[in-house]
Amino acid sequence: MRFLIIFFMAFFVSHHADAYSYSAQGKEPLIEGRNAIINSLKEGNKADVAKYFTLMRDDVEFLGNKYDKTLLRDFEIGIAAMDVTVISTGIHRLFAAEIQRRLKMASRNLDKYQTAKVMVVKSIRFFDMIAPELEKPVAHAVKQGLNECLNAIGKPGVFGAGQMPADPKAYDQALKNVVKAFAQ
Amino acid sequence: MWLRPLHNNLGWGVAACLYLALAFWLFSFQPSIASDDAFFFMQAIERFSILEFRPHFPGYPGFVILGKALHALGLSPRDALAFLSILSALAIPPLTALAAKDNKLMVFCFALTMPLLPLLGLSMLSDGCGIAFFMAALWQYRKGNMAICGGLLGMVLACRPSFFIPVGVFILWEMVKQKGAIALVLSSAIICLVFFGGVLAIEGMPLLWEALRFIEGHFYIWGNTSLSLAQVSWWDSFLSFQGGMIYGLFLAVAVLYSLYKFIKEEALTDTLWAVCISAWLWTLFFQNPENLRHLALPLILTGLCALKTSKRRSSPFGIGAVCIHGFILSVFIFKPIETSPLEQSRMYFQNENITYLQTNYGVSYLQWSLRDKHVLDRYYAHVLKEGSLDLSSSLLDNKAEMKIFTARILGEKTFYVYGN
Numbered sequence: 001m002r003f004l005i006i007f008f009m010a011f012f013v014s015h016h017a018d019a020y021s022y023s024a025q026g027k028e029p030l031i032e033g034r035n036a037i038i039n040s041l042k043e044g045n046k047a048d049v050a051k052y053f054t055l056m057r058d059d060v061e062f063l064g065n066k067y068d069k070t071l072l073r074d075f076e077i078g079i080a081a082m083d084v085t086v087i088s089t090g091i092h093r094l095f096a097a098e099i100q101r102r103l104k105m106a107s108r109n110l111d112k113y114q115t116a117k118v119m120v121v122k123s124i125r126f127f128d129m130i131a132p133e134l135e136k137p138v139a140h141a142v143k144q145g146l147n148e149c150l151n152a153i154g155k156p157g158v159f160g161a162g163q164m165p166a167d168p169k170a171y172d173q174a175l176k177n178v179v180k181a182f183a184q
Numbered sequence: 185m186w187l188r189p190l191h192n193n194l195g196w197g198v199a200a201c202l203y204l205a206l207a208f209w210l211f212s213f214q215p216s217i218a219s220d221d222a223f224f225f226m227q228a229i230e231r232f233s234i235l236e237f238r239p240h241f242p243g244y245p246g247f248v249i250l251g252k253a254l255h256a257l258g259l260s261p262r263d264a265l266a267f268l269s270i271l272s273a274l275a276i277p278p279l280t281a282l283a284a285k286d287n288k289l290m291v292f293c294f295a296l297t298m299p300l301l302p303l304l305g306l307s308m309l310s311d312g313c314g315i316a317f318f319m320a321a322l323w324q325y326r327k328g329n330m331a332i333c334g335g336l337l338g339m340v341l342a343c344r345p346s347f348f349i350p351v352g353v354f355i356l357w358e359m360v361k362q363k364g365a366i367a368l369v370l371s372s373a374i375i376c377l378v379f380f381g382g383v384l385a386i387e388g389m390p391l392l393w394e395a396l397r398f399i400e401g402h403f404y405i406w407g408n409t410s411l412s413l414a415q416v417s418w419w420d421s422f423l424s425f426q427g428g429m430i431y432g433l434f435l436a437v438a439v440l441y442s443l444y445k446f447i448k449e450e451a452l453t454d455t456l457w458a459v460c461i462s463a464w465l466w467t468l469f470f471q472n473p474e475n476l477r478h479l480a481l482p483l484i485l486t487g488l489c490a491l492k493t494s495k496r497r498s499s500p501f502g503i504g505a506v507c508i509h510g511f512i513l514s515v516f517i518f519k520p521i522e523t524s525p526l527e528q529s530r531m532y533f534q535n536e537n538i539t540y541l542q543t544n545y546g547v548s549y550l551q552w553s554l555r556d557k558h559v560l561d562r563y564y565a566h567v568l569k570e571g572s573l574d575l576s577s578s579l580l581d582n583k584a585e586m587k588i589f590t591a592r593i594l595g596e597k598t599f600y601v602y603g604n
């Protein structure tokens with residue numbers, strides 16, 4: 001009965017509503033970590049910035065070792081100084097590394113369309129997160145490269161019609177274009 | 185006696201004129217994207233991919249294929265979508281009248297004046313198409329063509345999968361009543377299999393993960409359903425427009441009264457009533473009250489149900505409803521606004537000398553169309569730059585709005601621009 005009352009109260013009780021958005025991208029530690037750090041930065045709360053950075057430090061170290069050797073050092077300098085620009089750039093570099101990692105995984109799975117597609121699409125979602133904060137020429141060039149990646153993984157077709165095989169050469173070139181664009 | 189046919193013909197003549205006026209009015213608007221959902225459909229007409237939000241889950245394959253068919257005839261994706269949306273809305277009044285056994289003129293007028301019909305026509309979304317197929321299915325059901333009815337119910341789901349509760353109740357009810365209803369079940373299952381099998385063939389297993397993410401998101405995060413923590417209530421939605429409170433109370437009384445009379449006088453086995461009640465419950469508890477268009481299906485079904493009783497009893501409901509509809513619509517009919525608030529904002533920002541813009545409406549569309557601006561999604565935290573602007577659907581007390589983009593029709597949101 002109590003459940004029913006609560007259920008029916010839902011018509012009449014209203015709270016502040018979130019706007020209609022599909023932005024909740026599922027649980028992604030890097031995206032949540034980024035949001036927590038930026039929120040704490042805006043509040044000027046140094047302890048929280050450091051706390052949230054510690055939570056993702058392993059990821060920063062791992063991705064930095066693979067794709068961006070000075071990332072961890074720069075990040076730590078930025079956080080020690082509470083430098084908004086350095087921290088923002090650090091986050092962009094971290095996301096760029098994560099995008100590269102996913103795109104490389106896709107290139108190893110070009111024979112499995114679904115896996116490759118999930119990897120590329122996830123990379124695009126990571127990119128969409130930081131894209132509005134990047135310089136416009138960089139953002140356009142990366143987006144172009146990501147679209148080329150998407151085209152290069154081919155198409156499964158519907159029940160055999162419109163099928164297109166993956167093109168590993170075009171994919172490698174597109175991946176290089178993405179890396180080059182981020183390095184601009 | 186001789187007055188009756190004349191009376192009836194005059195009624196149909198007036199209704200036909202109003203219908204033509206509505207068609208003319210809807211086609212006089214410029215095709216313009218009104219929401220991100222419409223933008224995703226427009227992109228889906230070019231290339232279908234649920235994982236890339238072209239369109240979002242569950243894919244609406246029937247609607248997209250109809251859009252692609254119009255695109256193949258030479259219309260641009262935007263025009264194809266606008267045309268499909270308006271044609272669907274215009275199909276609803278005649279199909280609803282055909283679905284009614286008696287009182288066809290009153291049912292036609294009820295559907296024609298329904299204040300959400302212009303929204304179904306201009307939103308470029310799948311609601312109108314789904315409702316039109318639903319009405320066509322009810323028409324064939326009334327005529328006893330169960331196989332065709334089942335096929336049309338399959339099309340309802342292919343165009344508007346979120347109608348699965350009323351469609352499911354329809355099919356189950358008939359299965360119990362007819363002890364099987366094989367033709368109905370088989371034909372709807374075949375159509376669903378073709379469409380959703382096709383979608384699964386394109387997307388593969390990742391579709392199921394996206395389905396889980398999306399369904400969870402709908403119920404708990406962005407859907408504002410009775411299960412989510414942050415929510416607006418349907419009552420608020422009724423209060424948000426002129427005549428809304430009277431309309432809400434009128435509908436509640438009409439539904440309860442005719443249901444009471446119906447239960448008292450006839451057996452409680454009527455499929456249409458079951459479908460209507462399920463549509464109300466599903467909409468009120470599990471659809472987003474921020475989007476009035478979700479009310480369109482239960483409203484139309486209510487009109488059909490309440491007007492199917494004897495003329496003596498249903499006329500006050502029909503006339504009352506049409507009068508309230510006219511009162512609600514009167515605010516919108518004479519507004520000389522040609523494009524959607526989202527399109528108006530795009531045009532404004534295009535010409536404004538700003539670099540940063542923050543919004544949570546039409547984020548994807550604005551990012552896509554304003555290529556030289558930085559369009560930030562307000563869902564996420566951002567370090568804001570000096571001079572950035574905010575696009576919002578709320579009228580804030582503590583800030584003066586710099587610009588207002590007015591809604592064209594009932595159910596659209598007015599947008600406000602604020603400085604930071």
